[in-house]
Amino acid sequence: xxxxxxxxxxxxxxxxxxxxxxxxxxxxxxxxxxxxxxxxxxxxxxxxxxxxxxxxxxxxxxxxxxxxxxxxxxxxxxxxxxxxxxxxxxxxxxxxxxxxxxxxxxxxxxxxxxxxxxxxxxxxxxxxxxxxxxxxxxxxxxxxxxxxxxxxxxxxxxxxxxxxxxxxxxxxxxxxxxxxxxxxxxxxxxxxxxxxxxxxxxxxxxxxxxxxxxxxxxxxxxxxxxxxxxxxxxxxxxxxxxxxxxxxxxxxxxxxxxxxxxxxxxxxxxxxxxxxxxxxxxxxxxxxxxxxxxxxxxxxxxxxxxxxxxxxxxxxxxxxxxxxxxxxxxxxxxxxxxxxxxxxxxxxxxxxxxxxxxxxxxxxxxxxxxxxxxxxxxxxxxxxxxxxxxxxxxxxxxxxxxxxxxxxxxxxxxxxxxxxxxxxxxxxxxxxxxxxxxxxxxxxxxxxxxxxxxxxxxxxxxxxxxxxxxxxxxxxxxxxxxxxxxxxxxxxxxxxxxxxxxxxxxxxxxxxxxxxxxxxxxxxxxxxxxxxxxxxxxxxxxxxxxxxxxxxxxxx
Numbered sequence: 001x002x003x004x005x006x007x008x009x010x011x012x013x014x015x016x017x018x019x020x021x022x023x024x025x026x027x028x029x030x031x032x033x034x035x036x037x038x039x040x041x042x043x044x045x046x047x048x049x050x051x052x053x054x055x056x057x058x059x060x061x062x063x064x065x066x067x068x069x070x071x072x073x074x075x076x077x078x079x080x081x082x083x084x085x086x087x088x089x090x091x092x093x094x095x096x097x098x099x100x101x102x103x104x105x106x107x108x109x110x111x112x113x114x115x116x117x118x119x120x121x122x123x124x125x126x127x128x129x130x131x132x133x134x135x136x137x138x139x140x141x142x143x144x145x146x147x148x149x150x151x152x153x154x155x156x157x158x159x160x161x162x163x164x165x166x167x168x169x170x171x172x173x174x175x176x177x178x179x180x181x182x183x184x185x186x187x188x189x190x191x192x193x194x195x196x197x198x199x200x201x202x203x204x205x206x207x208x209x210x211x212x213x214x215x216x217x218x219x220x221x222x223x224x225x226x227x228x229x230x231x232x233x234x235x236x237x238x239x240x241x242x243x244x245x246x247x248x249x250x251x252x253x254x255x256x257x258x259x260x261x262x263x264x265x266x267x268x269x270x271x272x273x274x275x276x277x278x279x280x281x282x283x284x285x286x287x288x289x290x291x292x293x294x295x296x297x298x299x300x301x302x303x304x305x306x307x308x309x310x311x312x313x314x315x316x317x318x319x320x321x322x323x324x325x326x327x328x329x330x331x332x333x334x335x336x337x338x339x340x341x342x343x344x345x346x347x348x349x350x351x352x353x354x355x356x357x358x359x360x361x362x363x364x365x366x367x368x369x370x371x372x373x374x375x376x377x378x379x380x381x382x383x384x385x386x387x388x389x390x391x392x393x394x395x396x397x398x399x400x401x402x403x404x405x406x407x408x409x410x411x412x413x414x415x416x417x418x419x420x421x422x423x424x425x426x427x428x429x430x431x432x433x434x435x436x437x438x439x440x441x442x443x444x445x446x447x448x449x450x451x452x453x454x455x456x457x458x459x460x461x462x463x464x465x466x467x468x469x470x471x472x473x474x475x476x477x478x479x480x481x482x483x484x485x486x487x488x489x490x491x492x493x494x495x496x497x498x499x500x501x502x503x504x505x506x507x508x509x510x511x512x513x514x515x516x517x518x519x520x521x522x523x524x525x526x527x528x529x530x531x532x533x534x535x536x537x538x539x540x541x542x543x544x545x546x547x548x549x550x551x552x553x554x555x556x
């Protein structure tokens with residue numbers, strides 16, 4: 001998908017003209033707020049090097065009180081050798097996983113507002129919609145702009161309000177309530193530990209907004225912080241993915257293979273680790289905008305293979321109990337394109353795990369009778385990622401399975417089970433309960449009371465990944481969800497064997513590092529349930545009371 005760099009050129013000196021007579025005797029204290037009121041006017045458009053530069057005319061008051069029309073700016077105000085040096089602020093998503101399109105710059109009650117739009121995913125034929133929610137973009141203040149040099153002379157910083165103007169059209173718009181945007185001022189968005197959250201994000205009237213102060217002068221050891229990246233969750237790039245896979249390939253006891261190519265031609269990497277009798281598949285990032293899933297994979301692989309040089313008794317035991325098949329990113333195309341839920345063909349991979357009834361408007365059907373029309377899935381044309389993976393799983397088998405995701409709405413880490421499948425019974429229920437209880441003991445970021453409402457017995461959606469795997473292999477299978485919002489964690493949890501110590505340091509907000517820790521901690525829970533995965537006896541009678549299954553709810 002083509003990325004674009006959108007920019008607005010405006011003269012702050014002219015914008016401030018209305019307030020010249022009210023200017024204080026001494027310069028205002030930073031950060032500066034630019035005061036003005038703009039009137040709507042016809043745009044001026046000119047094409048340069050294949051790009052369209054759009055400017056506006058605004059109405060300003062003359063000394064006599066009459067109105068005049070002043071171009072702001074015209075091409076004559078641009079550097080003839082490099083016409084893109086003049087914009088005051090530029091918005092760019094031209095990097096791996098970027099998503100954000102400049103809309104407008106406005107002055108509202110004396111404050112600079114930059115409006116940005118979330119770009120939607122391609123049309124999803126089965127769900128008959130275009131998903132959107134994920135965003136990631138860079139904003140840069142241009143100190144060489146004449147407007148900045150002349151109008152903001154002496155200012156040390158500029159406060160800007162960012163507005164996602166189409167947040168209300170997102171797939172889970174209400175989930176923006178209580179959410180805080182991620183921000184970093186590093187030169188790259190891929191320094192994962194540099195990200196933090198803004199403290200004034202607000203969702204109202206269908207928009208998500210927050211403010212950021214861009215510094216114009218060096219501050220201590222830092223240079224001028226002219227640029228900032230904003231994201232729904234810190235991105236995990238294809239380069240980061242390839243670096244992780246390369247480390248695994250060089251590690252003792254690991255093998256890296258490809259399941260097959262994606263639509264864009266990327267390899268679907270999977271890592272095999274361990275020599276145990278039980279086969280455990282863990283896949284990540286079916287929904288590409290849920291980048292926390294690959295941070296989870298990084299933490300899991302780092303511990304399992306000792307990539308940091310640390311020996312770990314639990315990891316060694318896990319390698320003896322299991323042969324792991326780990327797919328760090330099953331949807332690399334959608335990830336690089338900055339999509340929320342789809343692959344390059346516009347398909348939601350987590351609805352591609354078996355054929356299903358086709359919607360009435362769907363063109364991809366194989367039956368002339370609309371009432372009995374079938375949406376075929378997975379296919380090499382629409383969902384090669386699932387096609388390749390499912391066939392490999394059929395050849396190898398599966399005893400335990402996790403599909404790792406991120407959830408927009410619930411501020412918890414949780415496990416969604418396969419309660420709606422015909423194979424669900426006391427055995428799978430007990431495995432679910434024991435796995436979660438052990439996971440909670442290992443990491444206080446895990447809990448079992450809040451999750452999706454379980455599907456009714458026998459009425460589960462078979463085209464959903466974890467449901468299909470449970471039914472297909474009669475095995476423990478679940479969808480592990482992590483939040484986009486700040487995580488409600490147990491800060492007092494005790495631990496028995498958890499490498500991460502059980503207790504969560506909430507001073508480190510929910511983000512990449514705690515997602516890595518969650519991935520590392522899953523080995524404790526998997527080791528705990530391994531003896532019972534194929535146990536045909538009533539093993540649940542010997543489990544402690546704390547391991548009992550808890551019927552979850554979305555209420556909290």
